[in-house]
Amino acid sequence: MHDFLDDGDGWRTELLTWRRLPDETLVTLFRVVAPREWYLERLRTVDSIDRFETAPGDDAFYLKAYERLGGPLETFFDAFVDTEFLSVPPVVYRSGGRLSFGLIGPPNQLRDVLSAVPDPIDVTVERVGSYGGRRLAGANLTERQREALCAARRVGYYDVPRSGSVADVAEAIECSPSTAGAHLRKGEAALVDTYLDG
Incomplete structure (x- = not known):
């Protein structure tokens, strides 16, 4: 789906909230800024997606998806399991395979989390400091x-x-x-x- 976002200028998905179910299914709610039918057509080809539902928005649409965890995605989530970190939504997926999000948690746990992120994923820390309210994680800045x-x-x-x-x-x-x-x-x-x- 990251590759799909490369097809359009300014296309992105914003992960608003999620829950990991006991059966290892990840339920996610996204706000999608991309052509709806093209996006859903591509989504139907993703093997790990069991099912999804959509709802209209103003200049975007909302997507609730049920995805089976496994591989790098599960390892990525596991990096945060035994920490006190909370994610600050939205988690923004952009072109070029990039993902932006904020975390709140103890600085002394950050090094351990970063070392537990799986190898296919490169991490860049853009800012460390006190939480100052809403951050524009989705801003598409070079x-x-x-x-x-x-x-x-x-x-x-x-x-x-x-x-x-x-x-x-x-x-x-x-x-x-x-x-x-x-x-x-x-x-x-x-x-x-x-x-x-x-």
Whole structure:
């Protein structure tokens, strides 16, 4: 299904909640931002999906799926079994096989969790800190856009009144002002889209 998301611009699935049943079935509720019929046609080819139900949404649709656990997916979930971590929804599946989500839990358990994640899955920790409320896990930012936004905040570009400029951002991330401006505009647009669609 990750491969399917590569077919469209901005297509994604947002895992809103889930439950692991005693019979090792994973029940999930997704919000899907992709063409419904094409998505369901592809979903029907996934062997581990036993059944699913859908409901309409405004610019997306909702999917409740029943999936048999096994392989890397089960190993991934098992990495969190004996920890105090809680996932902060949504868990966002995006193109390129990427998955974004937030966790709340004791920092001293993080290293053990990361070492238990199965080898086919690469993990990048983007931020460690105190929980500050809703995070936009689904924002589809490139690394350079994220770097530009972080630099902009550091140099005061988002202060009121503004104390930093696009040139300051460009200097911080070592690129031209026009490139820095483009990274900022695209990153800001992705954040706004994710917030308003959420």
